[in-house]
Amino acid sequence: MEERSKLGRGLKEISQVYLSDSTRDEIRRAGDHKTEPGPRTIIRVCHPGSCLVQSFFLTNLALELARNQFPVFVWDGLDSSRAGIEPLMKSLVLEQRENEAATVRLYGLPDILIHGPGRHDADKLSDLVNIIHSSDNDCYLLVNADSSLESLMNDKIHAEHILLSGIDEKSLLQCYAHIRVIQGKGSPCGIFIVFDGLNDGKMAQDTFNRFAAFIEKKLQFTIYYLGYLSHDEYLHRSVEESKPLMLLQDRSETKDNMTAISRNLILFRQNHQKNS
Amino acid sequence: MSRILKPVSLQGVEYVHQICAQYFMEEHGMKIAEYNLGNTFTGNIDLLATDGESVFLVTINKKDFAGALLRSFMGLRWFNENLDFLMRVYPPEDIDLDLPVRLIILSQEFPPEIHSILNDVCSVPVQLYRYELLGSVDDPDIFIQDIGISKGSEQPAKQDLDELRKELGIEDAGLSDEEILEFQSAMKS
Numbered sequence: 001m002e003e004r005s006k007l008g009r010g011l012k013e014i015s016q017v018y019l020s021d022s023t024r025d026e027i028r029r030a031g032d033h034k035t036e037p038g039p040r041t042i043i044r045v046c047h048p049g050s051c052l053v054q055s056f057f058l059t060n061l062a063l064e065l066a067r068n069q070f071p072v073f074v075w076d077g078l079d080s081s082r083a084g085i086e087p088l089m090k091s092l093v094l095e096q097r098e099n100e101a102a103t104v105r106l107y108g109l110p111d112i113l114i115h116g117p118g119r120h121d122a123d124k125l126s127d128l129v130n131i132i133h134s135s136d137n138d139c140y141l142l143v144n145a146d147s148s149l150e151s152l153m154n155d156k157i158h159a160e161h162i163l164l165s166g167i168d169e170k171s172l173l174q175c176y177a178h179i180r181v182i183q184g185k186g187s188p189c190g191i192f193i194v195f196d197g198l199n200d201g202k203m204a205q206d207t208f209n210r211f212a213a214f215i216e217k218k219l220q221f222t223i224y225y226l227g228y229l230s231h232d233e234y235l236h237r238s239v240e241e242s243k244p245l246m247l248l249q250d251r252s253e254t255k256d257n258m259t260a261i262s263r264n265l266i267l268f269r270q271n272h273q274k275n276s
Numbered sequence: 277m278s279r280i281l282k283p284v285s286l287q288g289v290e291y292v293h294q295i296c297a298q299y300f301m302e303e304h305g306m307k308i309a310e311y312n313l314g315n316t317f318t319g320n321i322d323l324l325a326t327d328g329e330s331v332f333l334v335t336i337n338k339k340d341f342a343g344a345l346l347r348s349f350m351g352l353r354w355f356n357e358n359l360d361f362l363m364r365v366y367p368p369e370d371i372d373l374d375l376p377v378r379l380i381i382l383s384q385e386f387p388p389e390i391h392s393i394l395n396d397v398c399s400v401p402v403q404l405y406r407y408e409l410l411g412s413v414d415d416p417d418i419f420i421q422d423i424g425i426s427k428g429s430e431q432p433a434k435q436d437l438d439e440l441r442k443e444l445g446i447e448d449a450g451l452s453d454e455e456i457l458e459f460q461s462a463m464k465s
Binding site for chain 1: 451
């Protein structure tokens with residue numbers, strides 16, 4: 001019985017992380033998606049309350065986008081800290097040379113290329129932005145941002161924003177302050193909200209309705225709701241074991257939340273492109 | 277045949293706390309977690325009760341209103357200062373001490389303008405009840421009249437807002453006091 005159990009775990013490990021180290025033709029990264037190029041594919045992710053949850057979220061969002069065949073670039077603004085992306089993707093990152101992007105290569109999916117100020121100079125981010133802008137396919141640049149307001153104010157990138165927040169009053173006020181600064185910088189793109197640390201969808205939706213109504217009234221600006229992220233044991237296990245949640249085989253509430261959030265983002269962008 | 281109930285002096289009537297507690301349990305569905313909490317020197321609460329939405333610190337005035345008011349305020353201060361200890365003593369299934377706190381004062385008399393006085397002074401809501409004991413000393417009946425609530429000042433002071441900005445690291449967002457208060461009010465409603 002013990003042997004059988006061991007065998008089961010082994011197979012599971014293989015299916016969880018099915019890596020491919022073969023070189024990938026860059027044209028294949030482009031895929032057949034023909035969509036409008038532009039800044040809408042650059043997304044700045046920020047959680048003013050928790051760098052770790054922010055990196056966790058971005059890691060799994062990147063994997064979900066790749067699973068939907070979107071090429072993904074990541075700028076990990078937290079790569080010099082322990083709360084960066086790479087520790088969470090440790091088991092997936094291929095060997096890399098200095099000054100090169102960390103590459104996550106999963107079987108059948110576009111590569112995820114991770115850059116960051118710890119390994120590249122700041123011009124690299126501008127290069128990535130140019131790549132995204134000039135690309136004729138629907139690819140994403142996800143920016144794992146420093147969550148301070150100062151960093152937001154100094155940020156020159158024209159991007160959409162995903163703001164993660166708790167639903168307590170202080171977290172929401174922090175989130176509101178970020179939206180205020182984003183709006184103050186002029187011509188804001190889309191701002192998406194994800195509520196973190198709760199498992200009640202109705203409560204999350206009600207909170208968003210109140211929050212969005214206030215912002216609409218006060219700033220004459222519409223924000224969008226992507227969903228909520230519960231914290232179940234798989235989230236903790238994923239962080240502890242440096243294995244992204246989306247690659248764990250077990251069913252998990254947090255994983256379902258993450259899938260729904262990613263789907264909402266993709267659908268929103270598709271609808272937006274159709275309407276524009 | 278009618279029965280005439282005559283007011284009874286509090287002198288000689290025992291178990292006033294229990295009689296009042298019975299009123300709150302039967303009329304307001306409250307649960308009494310404790311009787312006579314604290315002490316005269318540091319602050320004293322006659323009844324510690326909850327209705328599942330708030331925690332009530334009940335003070336029953338048996339002598340003079342001024343003394344009872346001071347006792348109620350001291351009880352609130354004692355409660356706030358010892359909250360961590362009380363949370364260890366009382367399990368959440370008995371009383372959830374994270375709930376918002378309200379004061380209740382029962383008295384036979386109240387000074388004029390008491391509601392506006394409490395509104396100006398208090399940071400928590402204060403519910404006032406007028407009560408009278410009727411019948412006989414041995415078997416008293418209680419008559420209790422709800423005379424309203426003073427909502428208290430629930431808005432944080434200016435200094436608190438500065439600290440809040442600092443705590444959240446949002447000083448640079450340029451949010452005015454009015455904007456923060458408006459936001460807090462909108463999120464509560």
